[in-house]
Amino acid sequence: MAQTTKYVIKYKLNGERRFEFAQLRTGTEEEARAALQELHGETGDVISEVKVSKAL
Structure with a gap:
């Protein structure tokens, strides 16, 4: 299994x-x-301004 990190x-x-x-x-x-x-599926929702950072 690959190593994952919580973000x-x-x-x-x-x-x-x-x-x-x-x-x-x-x-x-x-x-x-x-x-x-x-998570949101193919509902046609617009996902924008995505920013990712490590969780504390």
């Missing part, structure tokens, strides 16, 4: 600020967007 993902969903915690391998924006897409 906080700050983003906007349809213009509303939100955040989620996720276990990611690299913490890249692409990986975070994939995790958010999995």
Whole structure:
């Protein structure tokens, strides 16, 4: 199993600020967007302003 680290993902969903915690391998924006897409599904929601940082 690959090593993962807990990250906080700050983003906007349809213009509303939100955040989620996720276990990611690299913490890249692409990986975070994939995790958010999995979480929110294919509902047509707009995910923008994605910022990733290590959780404390």
